[in-house]
Amino acid sequence: METKQSYLNKAREDKFLLVFDVPPILKSTISEYIRDNIHINPNSVQFSIFGSIVPQITVKGVEARYAGSTLYVSSHSKDSYPPVNVKFMVDSMYDNWWVIYQWLNLLHDQKTGTYNTQNVPVDKNFNDYMTNLTIYALDEYGKKRMKFTYIKAFPTSLDEIVFDQKAEAGKEIESGFTFLYSQLHTERLLEV
Numbered sequence: 001m002e003t004k005q006s007y008l009n010k011a012r013e014d015k016f017l018l019v020f021d022v023p024p025i026l027k028s029t030i031s032e033y034i035r036d037n038i039h040i041n042p043n044s045v046q047f048s049i050f051g052s053i054v055p056q057i058t059v060k061g062v063e064a065r066y067a068g069s070t071l072y073v074s075s076h077s078k079d080s081y082p083p084v085n086v087k088f089m090v091d092s093m094y095d096n097w098w099v100i101y102q103w104l105n106l107l108h109d110q111k112t113g114t115y116n117t118q119n120v121p122v123d124k125n126f127n128d129y130m131t132n133l134t135i136y137a138l139d140e141y142g143k144k145r146m147k148f149t150y151i152k153a154f155p156t157s158l159d160e161i162v163f164d165q166k167a168e169a170g171k172e173i174e175s176g177f178t179f180l181y182s183q184l185h186t187e188r189l190l191e192v
Contacts (some may be wrong), residue, residue, distance in 0.1 A: 017136045017144075018049045018086060022099070023154070025116065025128035028105055047096040051087035051176060053135055054148055055184070081184055083156060086135075087176040090161060100158050100177045103129075107154070130154045133179065136189075144189050150181035 021027075021044050061072040090097050093111070107129060109117040130152040137146035159176040 015138050016049045016053050016086075017046065017138060018088070018133060019044060019046045019136070020131050020133045020153070021045075023103065023131045027102055030091075045096070045099050046090070047088050049086040049088045049135070049176075052085050053137075055082045055084055057184070081181060083178050083180055084150065085159075085176055085178040087159075087174055089132065089172040090175050096156070097161065097175055100155055104155050120176050127152070128187055132180070147187040147189055148187040149187075151183040151185065153179045153181040155179045 059077070060075045060079075062075045063070050064073045065071075086097060107115060109115070111117075131154075133150040133153040135148045136144040136149070137148070139145050155177050157178045159178075161173055161175050163173070
């Protein structure tokens, strides 16, 4: 007997694709992609991710007194969204890890301990170091099925890189990063 299974429930790690444009302030410090220690790709960045992708979404209930009873009604509001941590495989040139590192270094420079050490003109609303991160949930054929867009996102931490010589031969190096955002927009993508 054949068992039907959800497209997203197949046992694979590469079920999610993260896509984002490099934030304006980071993009303005580079002109073209050069593989060295200070330049990154100024175009959109894309890598396969896994781990905690979609946060818990809660609209709390509140107590309301009515006719001698206490009922629950919706608060019609949400608290701020929790941080999201995504895991990814570090590519062979460390480019995907380096983009996040450079972004964090822009927010707090490793040498000076300040923001925007290159004095790039910035937006007073802090939009220059933020970008929209889009995560696509893929089915087993690599087709995009769900779209999660995290509005005004920026990283807050970059996970360690663990070199484990005892690990299985050929195992890829994993890392991850945590980001905060202002809103989450979700969309179901229907097959065309």
